[in-house]
Amino acid sequence: MRTAYRIETVRAAEAALMAKLPPGALMDRAAAGLAAACAGLLGRGRVSGARIVVLAGSGDNGGDALYAGVRLARRGAGVTVVRLGSRVHEAGLAALLRAGGRVADDPYAALARADLVLDGITGIGGHGGLRPEAVPLVRAARESGAVLVAVDLPSGVAADTGEVAGEAVRADATVTFGAYKPGLLVDPAREYAGAVRLVGIGLELPGEPDLEALQHADVAGLLPAPAAESDKYGRGVVGVVAGSKRYPGAAVLAVAGALRGGAGAVRYVGPARDEVLARFPETLVHEGPPGEAGRVQAWVIGPGLGDTPGLDEVLAAEVPVLVDADGLGLLDPEAVRSRPAPTVLTPHAGEAAQLLGTSRERVEAGRLAAVRELAARFGATVLLKGSTTLVAAPPPGPGAGGDGPASGGAVRVNPTGTPWLATAGSGDVLSGLTGSLLAAGLAPRDAASAGAYLHGLAARRAARGAPVAALDVADALPAAWRDVAGTEPGD
Ligand SMILES: NC(=O)C1=CN([C@@H]2O[C@H](COP(=O)(O)OP(=O)(O)OC[C@H]3O[C@@H](n4cnc5c(N)ncnc54)[C@H](OP(=O)(O)O)[C@@H]3O)[C@@H](O)[C@H]2O)[C@@H](O)CC1
Numbered sequence: 001m002r003t004a005y006r007i008e009t010v011r012a013a014e015a016a017l018m019a020k021l022p023p024g025a026l027m028d029r030a031a032a033g034l035a036a037a038c039a040g041l042l043g044r045g046r047v048s049g050a051r052i053v054v055l056a057g058s059g060d061n062g063g064d065a066l067y068a069g070v071r072l073a074r075r076g077a078g079v080t081v082v083r084l085g086s087r088v089h090e091a092g093l094a095a096l097l098r099a100g101g102r103v104a105d106d107p108y109a110a111l112a113r114a115d116l117v118l119d120g121i122t123g124i125g126g127h128g129g130l131r132p133e134a135v136p137l138v139r140a141a142r143e144s145g146a147v148l149v150a151v152d153l154p155s156g157v158a159a160d161t162g163e164v165a166g167e168a169v170r171a172d173a174t175v176t177f178g179a180y181k182p183g184l185l186v187d188p189a190r191e192y193a194g195a196v197r198l199v200g201i202g203l204e205l206p207g208e209p210d211l212e213a214l215q216h217a218d219v220a221g222l223l224p225a226p227a228a229e230s231d232k233y234g235r236g237v238v239g240v241v242a243g244s245k246r247y248p249g250a251a252v253l254a255v256a257g258a259l260r261g262g263a264g265a266v267r268y269v270g271p272a273r274d275e276v277l278a279r280f281p282e283t284l285v286h287e288g289p290p291g292e293a294g295r296v297q298a299w300v301i302g303p304g305l306g307d308t309p310g311l312d313e314v315l316a317a318e319v320p321v322l323v324d325a326d327g328l329g330l331l332d333p334e335a336v337r338s339r340p341a342p343t344v345l346t347p348h349a350g351e352a353a354q355l356l357g358t359s360r361e362r363v364e365a366g367r368l369a370a371v372r373e374l375a376a377r378f379g380a381t382v383l384l385k386g387s388t389t390l391v392a393a394p395p396p397g398p399g400a401g402g403d404g405p406a407s408g409g410a411v412r413v414n415p416t417g418t419p420w421l422a423t424a425g426s427g428d429v430l431s432g433l434t435g436s437l438l439a440a441g442l443a444p445r446d447a448a449s450a451g452a453y454l455h456g457l458a459a460r461r462a463a464r465g466a467p468v469a470a471l472d473v474a475d476a477l478p479a480a481w482r483d484v485a486g487t488e489p490g491d
């Protein structure tokens with residue numbers, strides 16, 4: 001599990017640790033890790049003679065960069081400092097000058113020649129985007145061809161939210177200290193961070209992070225596996241209400257996802273029965289209303305549905321329900337909040353914007369805030385699709401909607417996504433897959449995050465650097481599952 005903590009928590013852990021250590025010890029640890037990472041980026045034997053520019057802001061972020069500069073200068077690098085801001089970390093600057101570094105006479109000339117630039121303008125103490133005086137320098141650093149390394153965070157991005165207001169550093173790599181910050185894992189800020197490396201400095205952090213990203217082992221622990229005595233009903237039946245005369249394909253894709261999600265059977269309800277059976281003869285089909293379809297352990301409703309009725313009936317069921325796509329447009333928050341069983345909503349940014357009464361751009365710019373707000377408003381687990389898919393559980397409240405601890409628990413960010421997934425119908429596969437995991441008995445937050453994880457991995461496997469269609473993603477799900485679960489085709 002990769003975890004991220006917001007500034008307030010990092011600062012509290014830092015204060016507790018600093019009280020036990022001699023002054024400067026933490027900055028020293030940070031600078032040592034940063035210098036080692038820079039040496040690695042420069043390449044073996046390339047530190048001596050390397051031209052390094054330190055962009056030093058007025059706080060401790062600049063201090064870290066200056067002390068890393070000291071270590072690199074001692075190894076023979078030529079280190080030049082460009083001061084930004086009203087102050088500079090005086091002790092760090094003095095140490096660098098003693099180690100042979102110097103202050104740039106012509107910052108632009110220094111940047112043009114640089115092999116590596118350290119962005120020590122702001123870290124967790126920064127507010128808003130880059131200040132105007134920093135913008136041309138950061139652009140010159142970007143255009144110089146030097147490796148641009150952000151110290152703790154790319155300056156100009158918001159650590160807690162991943163928002164980017166105005167200009168920010170676009171780094172090749174970020175070396176962050178003590179803990180990942182949410183902004184390093186959530187877009188748009190994540191895009192600015194490049195490859196992120198965590199340097200441990202000994203912080204003791206609370207058990208519950210603000211954000212977490214599952215990894216293979218975590219997902220492997222969640223996936224259902226049939227026992228020797230399992231039967232299809234024991235493994236769970238997922239009901240899929242999807243498709244319409246106009247969009248029969250959405251039903252086929254949702255069923256394709258559901259068949260690969262671990263439930264023992266998939267029941268399809270809707271007008272695309274022929275299309276579904278033609279492709280997946282193993283599907284149980286039903287043409288009447290969902291309430292008469294027979295027992296299911298979870299429902300998926302929405303993909304390609306148009307205004308086909310059925311939502312009220314499905315929401316009244318005492319089993320988990322996943323609502324996607326067209327189903328979301330018809331949702332009443334109170335009807336969801338008062339459900340007797342959990343609900344999972346899977347909007348993309350446009351649908352989330354409609355549900356929140358805001359614009360798509362605002363949702364994209366503030367994804368963490370949007371997913372938390374939706375989970376609280378609907379008392380539902382919300383999977384916000386997009387370039388860094390997020391899953392938030394609802395805060396505890398009346399009804400059975402919540403499965404997370406107080407405040408809904410950590411938001412999960414999916415690390416496996418790929419832009420190749422931005423193809424029509426791939427969301428339908430995800431909703432079927434996640435619904436199937438719900439039917440197999442996973443808790444809503446686990447079903448949604450394991451679903452997103454497998455879906456992203458399947459897309460990567462299917463794409464391997466070339467365009468994919470949604471059915472390719474569904475077809476690659478078993479291979480993704482094997483990857484994660486560590487099982488072999490013969491198992
Ligand atoms: N936490 C930890 O465990 C450890 C933390 N460590 C390090 O400390 C860093 C935090 O240091 P910090 O608190 O001094 O804040 P920091 O990010 O340097 O910014 C401060 C100053 O920047 C300015 N400023 C603000 N906005 C700005 C803008 N948009 N554009 C330009 N300037 C702007 C503003 O000053 P002003 O110019 O307004 O006077 C503000 O006071 C942290 O990220 C990590 O690197 C490690 O050493 C070890 C362990």
Ligand SMILES: Nc1ncnc2c1ncn2[C@@H]1O[C@H](COP(=O)(O)OP(=O)(O)O)[C@@H](O)[C@H]1O
Nearest residue numbers: 385386387417418419421422424425426427428
């Ligand atoms: N830029 C991106 N990077 C990674 N994943 C993306 C990106 N854009 C879209 N996706 C993923 O692609 C899928 C698209 O789903 P959706 O928008 O519902 O499409 P559709 O309705 O056509 O099925 C989602 O899983 C989403 O997370």
Ligand SMILES: [K+]
Nearest residue numbers: 119122151155
């Ligand atoms: K920085």
